[in-house]
Amino acid sequence: QKEVEQDPGPLSVPEGAIVSLNCTYSNSAFQYFMWYRQYSRKGPELLMYTYSSGNKEDGRFTAQVDKSSKYISLFIRDSQPSDSATYLCAMSTQGGSEKLVFGKGMKLTVNP
């Protein structure tokens, strides 16, 4: 079993849809959870950063962490064509100074 599992998709939705992206993990020591967005031929861009369990909201994006289920989610409301990208979940046990464990990345396309 891989440490982090993420459905690679691809996922295609119409503009305005609510998008739900998920990752599961097996290492209960993970405490820091991140979502990155990567456009084609660019580096990943940090979208959300969460410590431990709970919800975090930033504009149209909401990140949820359920440590009891070892499950994290990213919700995108009112999705836009500009949200079309690959979304990577990442996690670590000790924050940014430690190497991240990434999911495979989910390729999302939002159709106008």
Next chain:
Amino acid sequence: GAVVSQHPSWVICKSGTSVKIECRSLDFQATTMFWYRQFPKQSLMLMATSNEGSKATYEQGVEKDKFLINHASLTLSTLTVTSAHPEDSSFYICSASQSNQPQHFGDGTRLSIL
């Protein structure tokens, strides 16, 4: 804030030459920098972790003599691919972190070896 600049963005060179890639944190001091390699349609593969003033820690299977990493200051790390060959062609991405803050990534360098 938290901008990481990577240069060059694209380089083409002949087999056997060495190529240097720079990674700079523009608005923060990066205590730790990371170098990744990414193959098409795949996730990032960590190559090495470097702390300022220390030798880099390489992941298993990464040749330290081929991929030389220098982290001479809190804002600059370099990756030198020595005696590059076509199989080294890839997308190389750096990231930087300040203390325990999340990693911020550069925009990557597309390396093509002819």
